[in-house]
Amino acid sequence: MELKSNNGLINLLKPAGMTSHDCVHYLRKLTGIKRIGHTGTLDPMAAGVLPLCIGNATRIVEYLDLDHKVYRCQMILGIITDTWDIWGNVLHDNREKFENPDPETIEKVFQTFTGEIYQTPPSYSSVRIGGKRLYEYAREGKQVEAAKRPAIIHELRIVEYDRAAGRITFDMRCSKGTYVRSVCHEAGKLLGFGGAMSFLLRTASGEFRLAEAVPLERLKQGWRNYLLPVDYPLTHFGKINIPENRAEWFSNGGFIRDDEAEIIRQPKAGYATKHIRAREGLDRSYCVYSKERFLGVALYDDKKRIYTADKVLCR
Numbered sequence: 540m541e542l543k544s545n546n547g548l549i550n551l552l553k554p555a556g557m558t559s560h561d562c563v564h565y566l567r568k569l570t571g572i573k574r575i576g577h578t579g580t581l582d583p584m585a586a587g588v589l590p591l592c593i594g595n596a597t598r599i600v601e602y603l604d605l606d607h608k609v610y611r612c613q614m615i616l617g618i619i620t621d622t623w624d625i626w627g628n629v630l631h632d633n634r635e636k637f638e639n640p641d642p643e644t645i646e647k648v649f650q651t652f653t654g655e656i657y658q659t660p661p662s663y664s665s666v667r668i669g670g671k672r673l674y675e676y677a678r679e680g681k682q683v684e685a686a687k688r689p690a691i692i693h694e695l696r697i698v699e700y701d702r703a704a705g706r707i708t709f710d711m712r713c714s715k716g717t718y719v720r721s722v723c724h725e726a727g728k729l730l731g732f733g734g735a736m737s738f739l740l741r742t743a744s745g746e747f748r749l750a751e752a753v754p755l756e757r758l759k760q761g762w763r764n765y766l767l768p769v770d771y772p773l774t775h776f777g778k779i780n781i782p783e784n785r786a787e788w789f790s791n792g793g794f795i796r797d798d799e800a801e802i803i804r805q806p807k808a809g810y811a812t813k814h815i816r817a818r819e820g821l822d823r824s825y826c827v828y829s830k831e832r833f834l835g836v837a838l839y840d841d842k843k844r845i846y847t848a849d850k851v852l853c854r
Contacts, residue, residue: 545572546594546852547766552752553581553589553741565755566591570762578603579715579744580665584626587741588752596769598850601818602836603772606745607693609712612736614723616705619733622663623720633732639705640730646697648729649709653695657687658721690717706737746772769852770826770833777825778804779837779846786829790853795827795837795846803828824849 553562559580567575576597578590587610592600617634620627660666663674666685673685691714699708711719720736727734742749753765779800781789789795806824820838825846827834834853837846 545570546596547768548596548771549591549593549758549762549765550747550752550767551589551591551758552749552754553586554755555584555586558583559589562589562755563591566593566758566762569758576600578606579608581741582624582720582739584624585739585741587739588744588747588749589741590744590747590772593766595852598852599769599773599836602776602821602824603745604715605775605821606715606772607712607743608715608717608741609710609743610719611698611708611710611738611740611742612719612723613706613708613738614726614734615737616707616727616730616734617732618735619724619727620735623661623724624736624739627663627735631733634705637732639702642697642700642702644730645700645707648726649695649697651729652722652726653692655689655691658690658718658725659687660685660718661720661724664718688716690714692717692722695722707734710742746774768833773826773836775807776836777802777806777823777839778828779825780828781834783829786832786834789827789829789834789837789848790851792848792851794848797839797844797846800825800846820849 549566551562553559559577563575563577567573570593572593574594574597576592578592578600581587581589590603615625616639617632617637618625618629619631620629660673662682666673668683668685673683692711694712695709697707697709711722719739723734723736740749758765779802781795781800785795785799806822808822823839823841825837825839827837827846832853835851836849838849839846
């Protein structure tokens with residue numbers, strides 16, 4: 540349920556050639572609203588689903604950190620670049636030096652990346668070290684290697700392997716913070732002659748799907764028509780309904796006793812792991828409603844048997 544006409548989310552179809560921040564800037568200029576943010580950076584040359592939070596919805600960004608991301612990717616075998624994609628400077632071109640491997644070998648290498656893994660971020664990435672981003676060091680000609688970071692690849696499936704062209708197309712479902720370029724680079728290393736990402740499309744981010752993503756041009760015709768309610772992506776949280784006479788109390792930060800709440804849905808389990816951690820208590824989060832009106836998010840304290848307000852989003 541929409542809170543205000545200027546609060547909500549837009550499932551943006553990000554075009555290749557724009558940074559995620561460019562998209563935020565575009566929407567700020569279009570709407571006149573400064574309070575806009577995105578829920579997960581896409582590389583400039585990547586396209587696809589980029590959820591944008593507007594107004595009050597920016598407060599739920601942390602709730603979406605555990606959302607799975609889904610990508611369609613292509614990589615070219617035999618090329619090594621400084622950015623780990625084809626848009627960087629070519630360091631080595633081994634395409635004429637090796638015979639492309641058979642499909643069984645490709646499959647075996649790719650399966651080593653599934654599950655809980657550690658990745659080295661690309662030199663051209665937004666990871667911060669010593670107050671600067673890695674791409675800033677790289678542009679200055681300085682080599683700074685970041686420590687490996689945890690990631691989870693839930694599923695990795697080869698869609699097509701064009702052996703003659705040395706091109707692999709694959710789909711990947713993964714956690715936040717997974718570098719698809721790193722998968723291409725590391726797979727190339729394991730195969731013995733390198734590899735670089737040549738195409739990346741994000742097809743899903745949590746509840747947001749490519750089929751419903753809206754191009755920038757369409758937003759000009761009336762961006763509010765594509766505004767999704769603030770609670771739209773919070774399907775991994777539980778859901779409770781409270782009496783109308785307790786709505787104002789909760790909206791002012793008050794707690795709700797469990798005997799005052801009607802549980803509509805329990806929270807989904809299994810989002811946090813030893814690799815990808817959530818803030819304490821988020822696994823006991825509930826969206827709070829009164830007469831179908833979304834009020835905010837509460838955390839359940841099973842010792843005190845109360846729901847405490849975590850973020851009030853409608854007063």
